[in-house]
Amino acid sequence: MTDTARLLQSRSFIELGARQRARALLDQGSFRELIGPFERMMSPWLPKQGIVTQADDGVVIAKGTIEGQPTVIAAIEGSFQGGSMGEVGGAKIAGALELAAEDNRNGIPTRAVLLLETGGVRLQEANLGLAAIAEIQAAIVDLRQYQPVIAVIAGPVGCFGGMSIAAGLCSYLIVTQEARLGLNGPQVIEQEAGIEEYDSRDRPFIWSLTGGEQRHVTGLVDAYVPDDTETIHAQIRTCFRQGKPALERSRRYAWFLDRLGRLEPEQPIDAVTVRDLYAAGDEGGVK
Amino acid sequence: MTLSTRGLIWFNALSPNAKPFEGLPASLKVCDTTLGSLPARVIAVVPDEQNPFPRARCGEVGLLEGWGLGRIINEAIEADRDHDTKRALVAIIDVPSQAYGRREEALGIHQALAGAVDAYARARLAGHPVIGLIVGKAMSGAFLAHGYQANRLIALRDPGVEVHAMGKASAARITLRSVDELEALAANIPPMAYDLHNYASLGLLWETLSVERIERPTEGDINRVSECLQQAVADIAAGSHDLRGRLDASNRSASRQVREKLLEQW
Amino acid sequence: METLKFEFPAGQSPRGRALVGGVGSGDLEVLLEPGEAGMLRLNVVTSVNGSAARWQNLFERMFREQTPPALNIEIHDFGATPGVVRLRLEQGLEELQLEGAFHD
Structure with missing residues (x-):
């Protein structure tokens, strides 16, 4: 079966590759890829280290429309180098967001959707990956002034490292049960802080703290959806219709500082503790 | 691990008579001062051995630091909202890493750093x-949260100044290499290196400065840095508010080329 | 990592181009583009060193059965088995026949 035929039959979003995901979300016939794979804009740094490159460096930039409105989608391919951000892929995302912001300054209401499947910086391009992520973050904050910036973390990779900070800057975050969202990957925490602190092989434990459902009930994301392409599509449309949020999550300094101040220093932490601490429902809440 | 005092040293050096703000986590040093005649808020993240979050006691940027930085900078934006002259924000960067821990992940440290x-x-x-x-280490998520959004980055030339995306042991583990292999690669791949010389070749720094005594700055050292900060403010006033100034180095030609192609095809 | 080049006699050049697969573990990415009439050129970048004979055999078997179209094929291989390579190549050729599978 061809990829196209599979796309038509399947409703799972997670099973789709980055290009198929972007195509599935844009209005039919409106998908147009920028710097597509045949341009072979590939990592200049991986071959120097004996690592095979991918023709699109693991990032698909597609322009098109959603409900007729100009939209750019940046989709990360999680299966290439763990969705890591190198110089080229990072510049594709940052550059696309910069141009979307520029569009808005010129009266064109271009919006952006980020499909995040990433472990963060590509360590083989370390400082250039980090720099690109800083530029992605800068561009999100800029574009967010004009239009909602929506990020979807579907899985299976999740969203980690500097890109989790980028996710935290978005106007709306949509996750599935398969999503994980956290700053530090489990292996890194185990390496830096020890296995008693964080056992990277204890999957239920990791999921209980950083999985999509927990992030939703603690108000750290906006929507929790099943792995279904049409439902994710509908949720994106809903978020766009809501317009910009009154106050982005990353601006709720006072609320979070207040909550962190209520935590007993020696209190052990688990999923329930965080749910109680960040319980939604009060007027200052993050939801 | 010896705690670095460089952040605090340079915070004190650049704000000799100013009174640090109260009501902040002890790991945040913040004060309003002047650079020459320019109003400025100087901000440092420093080690605090009493930090209520044990994983953030060595100068790491953790939950309180991320949200605290957000709050204190937001206050400056609000205070200067109707002023023509906006105070400069000077981030003194000596951050060994973000905080790595169970509490941090559980409570959403990514969101705090986003703040x-x-x-x-x-x-x-x-x-x-x-x-x-x-003035010291500028590592990974900590650097993203504290400094990397600056219009201009200035580094002091010193072997203790290091910039990277991850500590060596962890980077080796994640890339399935030994630390020796990692160091051998870093010697030939500029973005993988930890030292200032290689970092400077990426074009991300606006200026590098030599000082006589980085951990006990002389009056001449302090004046040189202060003058450079003032020049940076003037340079920013003449330019844009974005990060475009970081794209010029030959080691970033792919970053430029991607943007050129995107613009053509947009 | 090594780069290998292969050539085989081919038929006419098709219109359009196709991309299948990706550089994930045990997989490969295949880019198929129209080539010079009568000639199939393959450029293989693979993470597995010393595999030239294996690729040669695989291509020979495939293209002996049926004359391939004239294409320039680029392969980025991340340790795919011969079975996966064959599957991806067949998938790519099939997509080329389905007009509009990958157009800009």
Whole structure:
């Protein structure tokens, strides 16, 4: 079966590759890829280290429309180098967001959707990956002034490292049960802080703290959806219709500082503790 | 691990008579001062051995630091909202890493660091000159949260100044290499190196400065840094509020080429 | 990592181009583009060193059965088995026949 035929039959979003995901979300016939794979804009740094490159460096930039409105989608391919951000892929995302912001300054209401499947910086391009992520973050904050910036973390990779900070800057975050969202990957925490602190092989434990459902009930994301392409599509449309949020999550300094101040220093932490601490429902809440 | 005092040393050096703000986590040093005649808020993240979050006691940027930075920078934006002259924000950067821990992940440290990035980026967009002064380590998520949104980055030339995305042991583990292999590669691949010389070749720094005594700065050292900060403020005033100034180096030609192609095809 | 080049006699050049697969573990990415009439050129970048004979055999078997179209094929291989390579190549050729599978 061809990829196209599979796309038509399947409703799972997670099973789709980055290009198929972007195509599935844009209005039919409106998908147009920028710097597509045949341009072979590939990592200049991986071959120097004996690592095979991918023709699109693991990032698909597609322009098109959603409900007729100009939209750019940046989709990360999680299966290439763990969705890591190198110089080229990072510049594709940052550059696309910069141009979307520029569009808005010129009266064109271009919006952006980020499909995040990433472990963060590509360590083989370390400082250039980090720099690109800083530029992605800068561009999100800029574009967010004009239009909602929506990020979807579907899985299976999740969203980690500097890109989790980028996710935290978005106007709306949509996750599935398969999503994980956290700053530090489990292996890194185990390496830096020890296995008693964080056992990277204890999957239920990791999921209980950083999985999509927990992030939703603690108000750290906006929507929790099943792995279904049409439902994710509908949720994106809903978020766009809501317009910009009154106050982005990353601006709720006072609320979070207040909550962190209520935590007993020696209190052990688990999923329930965080749910109680960040319980939604009060007027200052993050939801 | 010896705690670095460089952040605090340079915070004190650049704000000799100012009174640090109260009501902040002890790991945040913040004060309002002047650079020459220019109003400035100087901000440092420093070690605090009593930090209520044990994983953030060595100068790491953790939950309180991320949200605290966001709050204090946001206050500057609000205070200067109706002023023509926006105070400069000077981030003194000596951050060994973000905080690695169970509590941190559980409580959403990514969101706390986003709080800091958000405020620094909005300050820059609002017209505040934002300058990052690297005096020690500038590592990974900690650097993203504290300094990387600056219009201009300045680093002191010193072997103790290091910039990277991850500590060596962890980077080796994640890339399935030994630390020796990693160091051998870093010697030939500029973005993988930890030292200032290689970092400077990426074009991300606006200026590098030599000082006589980085951990006990002389009056001449302090004056040189202060003058450089003032030049940076003037340079920012003449330029844009974005990060475009970082794209010029030959080691970033792919970053430029991608943007050129995107613009053509947009 | 090594780069290998292969050539085989081919038929006419098709219109359009196709991309299948990706550089994930045990997989490969295949880019198929129209080539010079009568000639199939393959450029293989693979993470597995010393595999030239294996690729040669695989291509020979495939293209002996049926004359391939004239294409320039680029392969980025991340340790795919011969079975996966064959599957991806067949998938790519099939997509080329389905007009509009990958157009800009």
